[in-house]
Amino acid sequence: MTGRYLAVYGKTGPGRGFGELDRLVTEGPYSCMRHPMHFFLAWLPLAVALLLASPGAVLVALLEAALVLALAVTLDERESIARFGDEYLAYRRRVPAFNPSPHCLAKALGPRPPKHSREPRR
Template identity: 30%
Template structure:
Protein backbone atom coordinates (compact mmCIF):
# COMPACT_ATOMS: atom_id res chain seq x y z
CA UNK A 1 0.00 0.00 0.00
CA UNK A 2 2.82 2.39 0.88
CA UNK A 3 4.50 1.54 -2.41
CA UNK A 4 1.35 2.47 -4.35
CA UNK A 5 1.08 5.94 -2.82
CA UNK A 6 4.83 6.48 -3.13
CA UNK A 7 4.86 5.76 -6.85
CA UNK A 8 1.56 7.35 -7.90
CA UNK A 9 2.83 10.99 -8.05
CA UNK A 10 6.10 9.83 -9.59
CA UNK A 11 4.23 7.86 -12.25
CA UNK A 12 2.24 10.96 -13.20
CA UNK A 13 5.42 13.05 -13.48
CA UNK A 14 7.12 10.37 -15.58
CA UNK A 15 4.12 10.17 -17.89
CA UNK A 16 3.98 13.95 -18.32
CA UNK A 17 7.71 14.19 -19.12
CA UNK A 18 8.09 10.84 -20.90
CA UNK A 19 9.47 12.17 -24.20
CA UNK A 20 12.29 14.04 -22.49
CA UNK A 21 13.05 11.31 -19.95
CA UNK A 22 13.09 8.47 -22.47
CA UNK A 23 15.49 10.30 -24.79
CA UNK A 24 18.50 9.82 -22.49
CA UNK A 25 19.98 6.39 -23.09
CA UNK A 26 23.23 4.69 -22.21
CA UNK A 27 24.81 2.00 -24.26
CA UNK A 28 25.26 -1.23 -22.34
CA UNK A 29 27.08 -4.34 -23.42
CA UNK A 30 24.86 -6.73 -25.36
CA UNK A 31 25.38 -9.38 -22.69
CA UNK A 32 23.73 -7.03 -20.16
CA UNK A 33 20.65 -6.89 -22.41
CA UNK A 34 20.50 -10.70 -22.30
CA UNK A 35 21.08 -10.71 -18.53
CA UNK A 36 18.29 -8.12 -18.26
CA UNK A 37 15.84 -10.46 -19.97
CA UNK A 38 16.82 -13.28 -17.60
CA UNK A 39 16.54 -11.01 -14.53
CA UNK A 40 13.15 -9.71 -15.69
CA UNK A 41 11.79 -13.23 -16.24
CA UNK A 42 13.09 -14.37 -12.83
CA UNK A 43 11.47 -11.33 -11.21
CA UNK A 44 8.12 -12.04 -12.88
CA UNK A 45 8.23 -15.71 -11.84
CA UNK A 46 9.08 -14.79 -8.24
CA UNK A 47 6.36 -12.13 -8.20
CA UNK A 48 3.69 -14.58 -9.42
CA UNK A 49 4.89 -17.18 -6.90
CA UNK A 50 4.54 -14.74 -4.00
CA UNK A 51 1.21 -13.46 -5.36
CA UNK A 52 -0.10 -17.02 -5.40
CA UNK A 53 0.85 -17.47 -1.73
CA UNK A 54 -0.37 -14.06 -0.52
CA UNK A 55 -3.48 -13.83 -2.65
CA UNK A 56 -4.70 -10.58 -4.15
CA UNK A 57 -5.62 -8.94 -0.83
CA UNK A 58 -2.29 -9.80 0.76
CA UNK A 59 -0.41 -8.56 -2.28
CA UNK A 60 -2.08 -5.14 -2.24
CA UNK A 61 -1.69 -4.76 1.53
CA UNK A 62 -5.22 -5.29 2.84
CA UNK A 63 -4.01 -6.90 6.11
CA UNK A 64 -2.10 -3.68 6.85
CA UNK A 65 -5.25 -1.59 6.36
CA UNK A 66 -7.86 -3.75 8.06
CA UNK A 67 -7.41 -4.63 11.73
CA UNK A 68 -9.80 -7.58 11.28
CA UNK A 69 -7.67 -9.06 8.48
CA UNK A 70 -4.87 -10.31 10.76
CA UNK A 71 -4.10 -13.31 8.58
CA UNK A 72 -1.24 -15.67 9.26
CA UNK A 73 2.47 -15.21 8.81
CA UNK A 74 3.45 -16.74 5.46
CA UNK A 75 6.77 -18.59 5.78
CA UNK A 76 6.60 -21.15 2.99
CA UNK A 77 7.67 -20.97 -0.65
CA UNK A 78 9.96 -18.02 -1.38
CA UNK A 79 9.23 -16.70 2.13
CA UNK A 80 11.20 -19.66 3.50
CA UNK A 81 14.49 -18.29 2.13
CA UNK A 82 13.85 -14.50 2.13
CA UNK A 83 11.51 -12.26 4.13
CA UNK A 84 10.59 -9.90 1.30
CA UNK A 85 10.34 -11.80 -2.00
CA UNK A 86 7.72 -9.42 -3.41
CA UNK A 87 9.98 -6.39 -3.05
CA UNK A 88 12.96 -8.39 -4.28
CA UNK A 89 10.96 -9.55 -7.34
CA UNK A 90 9.90 -6.05 -8.22
CA UNK A 91 13.50 -4.79 -7.83
CA UNK A 92 14.62 -7.58 -10.17
CA UNK A 93 11.99 -6.52 -12.70
CA UNK A 94 13.06 -2.86 -12.58
CA UNK A 95 16.71 -3.86 -12.97
CA UNK A 96 15.90 -6.17 -15.87
CA UNK A 97 13.88 -3.49 -17.63
CA UNK A 98 16.76 -1.03 -17.23
CA UNK A 99 19.27 -3.50 -18.70
CA UNK A 100 16.91 -4.20 -21.62
CA UNK A 101 15.85 -0.63 -22.44
CA UNK A 102 19.12 1.17 -21.59
CA UNK A 103 17.03 4.22 -20.62
CA UNK A 104 18.88 6.29 -18.03
CA UNK A 105 15.64 7.38 -16.30
CA UNK A 106 14.72 3.73 -15.74
CA UNK A 107 18.12 3.12 -14.17
CA UNK A 108 17.69 6.12 -11.89
CA UNK A 109 14.19 4.99 -10.88
CA UNK A 110 15.58 1.52 -10.19
CA UNK A 111 18.18 2.91 -7.80
CA UNK A 112 15.64 5.15 -6.04
CA UNK A 113 13.20 2.22 -5.83
CA UNK A 114 15.79 -0.06 -4.23
CA UNK A 115 16.82 2.64 -1.74
CA UNK A 116 13.20 3.43 -0.79
CA UNK A 117 12.37 -0.23 -0.34
CA UNK A 118 15.47 -1.03 1.68
CA UNK A 119 15.61 2.02 3.95
CA UNK A 120 11.97 3.15 4.30
CA UNK A 121 9.33 0.66 3.17
CA UNK A 122 10.77 -2.56 4.62
CA UNK A 123 11.58 -1.07 8.05
CA UNK A 124 8.01 0.30 8.28
CA UNK A 125 6.53 -3.00 7.15
CA UNK A 126 8.68 -5.01 9.55
CA UNK A 127 7.63 -2.76 12.43
CA UNK A 128 3.99 -3.40 11.54
CA UNK A 129 4.61 -7.16 11.22
CA UNK A 130 6.34 -7.23 14.61
CA UNK A 131 3.31 -5.49 16.12
CA UNK A 132 0.94 -7.92 14.43
CA UNK A 133 2.81 -11.23 14.88
CA UNK A 134 5.15 -10.50 17.82
CA UNK A 135 7.53 -13.29 18.80
CA UNK A 136 6.58 -15.40 15.77
CA UNK A 137 7.93 -12.67 13.47
CA UNK A 138 11.01 -12.08 15.67
CA UNK A 139 11.94 -15.75 15.27
CA UNK A 140 11.27 -15.53 11.53
CA UNK A 141 13.68 -12.54 11.30
CA UNK A 142 16.39 -14.52 13.09
CA UNK A 143 16.21 -17.52 10.76
CA UNK A 144 15.34 -15.83 7.44
CA UNK A 145 17.40 -13.12 5.69
CA UNK A 146 15.78 -10.00 4.26
CA UNK A 147 16.78 -10.80 0.66
CA UNK A 148 19.93 -12.95 0.50
CA UNK A 149 21.84 -14.86 3.14
CA UNK A 150 23.97 -12.39 5.16
CA UNK A 151 22.63 -9.25 3.42
Protein backbone atom coordinates in the same frame (compact mmCIF):
# COMPACT_ATOMS: atom_id res chain seq x y z
CA MET B 1 3.30 -16.33 -6.92
CA THR B 2 4.31 -14.99 -3.53
CA GLY B 3 0.83 -13.51 -3.20
CA ARG B 4 -0.61 -17.00 -3.67
CA TYR B 5 1.47 -18.23 -0.73
CA LEU B 6 0.07 -15.40 1.39
CA ALA B 7 -3.50 -16.20 0.30
CA VAL B 8 -3.16 -19.95 0.91
CA TYR B 9 -1.11 -20.05 4.10
CA GLY B 10 -1.74 -16.64 5.71
CA LYS B 11 -5.41 -16.97 6.59
CA THR B 12 -6.98 -19.32 9.08
CA GLY B 13 -10.50 -18.77 7.80
CA PRO B 14 -12.45 -17.64 4.74
CA GLY B 15 -13.69 -14.12 4.18
CA ARG B 16 -10.41 -12.33 4.78
CA GLY B 17 -9.16 -10.00 2.06
CA PHE B 18 -5.61 -9.68 0.77
CA GLY B 19 -3.44 -8.15 3.48
CA GLU B 20 -5.73 -9.41 6.25
CA LEU B 21 -3.38 -12.18 7.25
CA ASP B 22 -3.75 -13.79 10.63
CA ARG B 23 -1.01 -16.39 10.27
CA LEU B 24 2.70 -15.83 9.65
CA VAL B 25 3.66 -17.39 6.32
CA THR B 26 6.95 -19.30 6.38
CA GLU B 27 6.36 -21.71 3.49
CA GLY B 28 7.81 -21.62 -0.02
CA PRO B 29 9.90 -18.54 -0.76
CA TYR B 30 9.07 -17.16 2.70
CA SER B 31 11.13 -20.00 4.20
CA CYS B 32 14.37 -18.41 2.94
CA MET B 33 13.48 -14.71 2.45
CA ARG B 34 11.14 -12.50 4.51
CA HIS B 35 10.23 -10.13 1.66
CA PRO B 36 10.31 -12.01 -1.67
CA MET B 37 7.54 -9.90 -3.22
CA HIS B 38 9.32 -6.63 -2.42
CA PHE B 39 12.63 -8.10 -3.60
CA PHE B 40 11.33 -8.89 -7.08
CA LEU B 41 9.22 -5.74 -7.45
CA ALA B 42 12.21 -3.57 -6.54
CA TRP B 43 14.20 -4.89 -9.51
CA LEU B 44 11.47 -4.53 -12.16
CA PRO B 45 12.37 -0.89 -12.99
CA LEU B 46 16.01 -1.94 -13.46
CA ALA B 47 14.92 -4.49 -16.07
CA VAL B 48 13.01 -1.78 -17.92
CA ALA B 49 15.97 0.61 -17.67
CA LEU B 50 18.31 -2.03 -19.10
CA LEU B 51 15.89 -2.60 -21.98
CA LEU B 52 15.93 1.14 -22.65
CA ALA B 53 19.76 1.08 -22.54
CA SER B 54 19.79 4.46 -20.85
CA PRO B 55 22.55 5.06 -18.28
CA GLY B 56 20.39 7.68 -16.54
CA ALA B 57 17.45 5.30 -16.32
CA VAL B 58 19.72 2.58 -14.91
CA LEU B 59 20.99 4.95 -12.22
CA VAL B 60 17.45 6.02 -11.29
CA ALA B 61 16.32 2.37 -11.23
CA LEU B 62 19.17 1.38 -8.90
CA LEU B 63 18.33 4.23 -6.54
CA GLU B 64 14.65 3.27 -6.67
CA ALA B 65 15.48 -0.38 -5.89
CA ALA B 66 17.54 0.63 -2.85
CA LEU B 67 14.73 2.89 -1.62
CA VAL B 68 12.03 0.23 -2.10
CA LEU B 69 14.08 -2.40 -0.30
CA ALA B 70 14.84 -0.04 2.60
CA LEU B 71 11.17 0.95 2.91
CA ALA B 72 10.09 -2.70 2.78
CA VAL B 73 12.29 -3.54 5.71
CA THR B 74 11.37 -0.42 7.67
CA LEU B 75 7.61 -0.32 7.16
CA ASP B 76 6.68 -3.97 6.58
CA GLU B 77 8.79 -5.17 9.48
CA ARG B 78 7.06 -2.72 11.84
CA GLU B 79 3.63 -3.92 10.72
CA SER B 80 4.62 -7.59 10.92
CA ILE B 81 5.98 -7.21 14.44
CA ALA B 82 2.77 -5.48 15.51
CA ARG B 83 0.65 -8.22 13.93
CA PHE B 84 2.62 -11.37 14.86
CA GLY B 85 4.78 -10.26 17.82
CA ASP B 86 7.33 -12.71 19.18
CA GLU B 87 6.60 -15.24 16.43
CA TYR B 88 7.76 -12.72 13.82
CA LEU B 89 10.79 -11.68 15.87
CA ALA B 90 11.93 -15.34 16.01
CA TYR B 91 11.30 -15.69 12.26
CA ARG B 92 13.30 -12.50 11.64
CA ARG B 93 16.26 -13.94 13.54
CA ARG B 94 16.20 -17.12 11.39
CA VAL B 95 15.42 -15.75 7.91
CA PRO B 96 17.11 -12.84 6.10
CA ALA B 97 15.03 -10.01 4.66
CA PHE B 98 16.36 -10.66 1.14
CA ASN B 99 18.20 -13.69 -0.16
CA PRO B 100 19.49 -13.72 -3.75
CA SER B 101 20.90 -17.26 -3.47
CA PRO B 102 20.00 -19.55 -6.40
CA HIS B 103 18.26 -21.98 -4.04
CA CYS B 104 16.00 -19.27 -2.64
CA LEU B 105 15.30 -17.70 -6.04
CA ALA B 106 14.30 -21.16 -7.32
CA LYS B 107 11.75 -21.39 -4.50
CA ALA B 108 10.37 -17.98 -5.40
CA LEU B 109 10.17 -18.79 -9.11
CA GLY B 110 9.15 -22.44 -8.69
CA PRO B 111 5.76 -24.11 -8.82
CA ARG B 112 2.74 -22.37 -7.38
CA PRO B 113 1.34 -23.63 -4.09
CA PRO B 114 -1.94 -25.53 -4.03
CA LYS B 115 -5.15 -23.50 -3.89
CA HIS B 116 -5.77 -24.70 -0.34
CA SER B 117 -3.33 -25.50 2.44
CA ARG B 118 -2.99 -29.19 3.22
CA GLU B 119 -1.86 -28.49 6.75
CA PRO B 120 -4.41 -28.09 9.53
CA ARG B 121 -5.40 -24.52 10.31
CA ARG B 122 -4.89 -23.06 13.77
